[in-house]
Amino acid sequence: MYYDALKTFVTLAQLKNFTKTSEALHISQPSVSLHIKNLEKEFQTELFIRSPKHVQITPTGNILYNRAKQIISLYEQTKEDILEHHQSVQGELKIGASFTIGEYILPAFLSKLQGDFPKLELTVIIGNTEEIIQHIRQFRVDIGLIEGQTNDKELSVHPFMQDELFLISSPAYSGFKRDMTLRDLQNHTWVTREEGSGTREYINHVIRSNGLKVRSMLTISSNQGIKESVMKGMGISLLSRSVIEREVKHGDLAIIRLENQSFTRTFSYVLSPFMEHKRSVEAFIQVICSAEL
Secondary structure (H helix, E strand, C coil): CCHHHHHHHHHHHHHCCHHHHHHHHCCCHHHHHHHHHHHHHHHCCCCEEECCCCEEECHHHHHHHHHHHHHHHHHHHHHHHHHCCCCCCCEEEEEEEEHHHHHHHHHHHHHHHHHHCCCEEEEEEEECHHHHHHHHHCCCCCEEEECCCCCCCCCEEEEEEEEEEEEEECCCCCCCCCEECHHHHCCEEEEECCCCCHHHHHHHHHHHHCCCCEEEEEECCCHHHHHHHHHCCCCEEEEEHHHHHHHHHCCCCEEEEECCCCEEEEEEEEECHHHCCCHHHHHHHHHHHHCCC
């Protein structure tokens, strides 16, 4: 079984140093070298170019690197499935979530999941939609929750809830009116998320589809930063209900109502087909699909 050798190989490819690899895996440096030599013998190729201070992966090493991560993931999933044969959900579940979901929606799911499966260890990575898709493809997370779209045919995408967004501004913003038309939205500054974000993607769609002329765009890579900027009267924005509820309630932000216009989008969970039958993933999917938020 080459599991230990592959794990050593992947770690060395990431750390690019034999000493750091041995320390990370708690094995001796000669053991690291032996694992790599055995793999090079098995595949009849040189996997690394060695130098005194670091190593550089070869083109054939890159081929093995991508496959090795999948093999390790499958091995660990199989081991976990056997341990969970008696229906106890345990081990680690790694969840990726885009910012709006991760900061405002996911905590309620985690509370329910932890209550139902106390032995389950949870790890959460938050990023924009594009980053979460990359984490899923590279097996850094078991499942991802996104607010944007993906056309990646290697991944399985399933909607799990609808989200409503609202136009917002500061009550003190010079162009603010509680009731506006699309014509009133011309020539404003928009405060928005970065490219790769599902929220930015949605705002771009709203602007393009309605032929809106934008005075300028202020790009901030966090929902909190957008809210703080809008509250200071720097422009208008479009954010999820869950993101703005507290500030609207306290009067720090105001909702702009558009006649006969609403903004909705779909939140989806995304995963590799390799993860679809992992018990902890199945349990999490059941939670997010049955939750009433």
